[in-house]
Amino acid sequence: MIRDTSGQDRPLTPASTVWSRHRRLLLAAGVLGVGALVTATALPAVQRMVAGGASVSQQRLGLATVEVGPLVRDVAGEGKVVAAMSPTVYALHGGNLVLRVKAGDPVSQGQLLGEIDSPDLRARLAQEQSNADALRTELQRAEVDGREQRSALASALESATIDLQTARNDLERQTKAFEAGAVAGMQVEKARDAMEKARITQAHAQAGIGLKDDSLKFELQARQQALQRQQLLVQDLRRQIDELQLRSPVKGQVGQLLVAERANVAAGAGLLTVVDLTSMEVQMQVAESFARDLAIGMPGEISGNGGQFRARVSSVSPEVVNGEVAARLRFEGDMPAQLRQNQRLSVRVLLDRREKVVTVNRGSFVEEGGGRFAYVVQDGQAVRRNVKLGAQSLSKVEILEGLKPGEQVVISGAQAFNGAERVSLAQ
CATH class of the missing domain: 2.40.420 (conserved putative lor/sdh protein from methanococcus maripaludis s2 fold)
Structure with a gap:
């Protein structure tokens, strides 16, 4: 079988078709270029997102x-005004309380706040005063008796002295008479014995006065000491009577009344508080983490009452309560006016500056x-x-x-x- 030339034939493409194919290729290349450019630009961000x-x-x-x-290391917070001195007046003796002031009244130092009526203490004072008067009378009587006894001894001494002088004169006369041959020697000896006896009597009288003086001295001294002891007891009772009057220990304001008027109080019971308005401090609570850096003497600043006031840390509590430590700041210079107990103020403490x-x-x-x-x-x-x-x-x-x-x-x-x-x- 003879093959023909149909396998060698190739159909021709029209020119319009060739131009369309080239345009598509160019468009695809442009898209790829733009994509590559966008990819190159966004690649670092994509890499960071992935990483x-x-x-x-x-x-x-x-x-x-x-x-x-x-x-600047500091600690700030809110503080409350407290009195640096707020003493409590106690009853030193039991009795019925009579108050002369009310809570909030201004008082001066030494002003009478009230008194305690104690009939037992007053009766005891009267008894001890009477005992002191009795001892004073006994001392005076002892002094009079001592003078009388010494006067009697002095009279006996004078009589003994006179007797001694008389015996001495008689001995001289008898001696002269013996020398003249008028008396016997026995009379001289008798006169000498009488003189010696008078001398001994006079010596005993002299010694008796000295012993009596010493005895009277010791007796009077003992009575004087007894009177002094009694007088000291009376003075102590008077001091206790004075303590029944309650006086303000500082100038300030009556704070809280701890007992009712006309109450019968026992010794040692708290009666009232007095706030010293001339010495106020500000107490703030500091977190435990900052408390270890707080120290007495650090400078601070208190804001309130329309101004800012310099202060210093006056005390830091050694106890941590609920994760906080109490610290107090004292004003430097004049305090702001019209401060009130428990008033809130802003507080700042400078811990360090670098x-x-x-x-x-x-x-x-x-x-x-x-x-x-x-x-x-x-x-x-x-x-x-x-x-x-x-x-x-x-x-x-x-x-x-x-x-x-x-x-x-x-x-x-x-x-x-x-x-x-x-x-x-x-x-």
């Missing part, structure tokens, strides 16, 4: 810039993770970075390591990162 996981809106975050400047330190605004990152890391904004991402914090204030925190001035840090809203190393940020 950082889910994206977080930057509008939900709080950002702060790391900067160099002063760091110059030229790297700081950033305080945020939740300080408490999260113990302040060991923070998220730094870099190229549209929040990158987790380890940091080391230093001193902290209510508004700022010192950065020791990990951050540089000018960098932006996420200070709030980082909980949405779930601890990721990198998080993409959407505008």
Whole structure:
């Protein structure tokens, strides 16, 4: 069988058909070029999204810039006015109370606030005063008796002295008569014996006066000491009687009445309080975390009553109650006028001031993770970075390591990162 030339024949394409095919190829190449350009432009963002996981809106975050400047560590809060001195008046003795003032009355130092009626104490004073009078009378009687006895002894001494002189004169006469041969020697001896007897009598009388003086001295001294003891007892009772009058220990205002009028009070019972308005302080509660830095003498500032007043920390409580410590500030210079007990004022205490330190605004990152890391904004991402914090204030925190001035840090809203190393940020 003879083959024909039909297998070698090729149909010709029209020119319009060829031009349409070239246009489609050019269009496809353009689309591919544009796609490649878009892919090259969006590739870094896609890579960041893939590396950082889910994206977080930057509008939900709080950002702060790391900067160099002063760091003022302070603690601020609300305080209440308290009296530096608010003594309580106590009943030193039992009895019926009679008050002369009411709560809120202004009083001066030493002013009579009231008195306690104690009939038993007054009766005891009268008895002891009577005993003192009796001892004084006995002392005077003893003095009179002593003078009488000494007078009698002095008379006996004078008689003995006269007898001695008479015996001495008689001995001289008898001696002269014996020498003249007028009397016997026996008369001389007899006169000598009489003189010796008179001398001994006179010596005993002299000694008797000395012993009696000593005896009277000791007796009178004993009676005087007994009278002094009794007088001291009377003085003590009078002091107790004076203590029945209640007087204000300070200048100020009567605070609270602790007992009712005309009440029968026992010894040691609290009666009323007096507030010293000339010495007021402001007490504030400080969180335990700041309390360890508080010290007596630190400067402070009290705001209220239309002004600001300088103050200093006067005392810090050693006890922590409900996570807080009580601290008191005392005004420096003149106090503001019209202060009232328990009045509320704003208080600020300066703990420390440091110059030229790297700081950033305080945020939740300080408490999260113990302040060991923070998220730094870099190229549209929040990158987790380890940091080391230093001193902290209510508004700022010192950065020791990990951050540089000018960098932006996420200070709030980082909980949405779930601890990721990198998080993409959407505008």
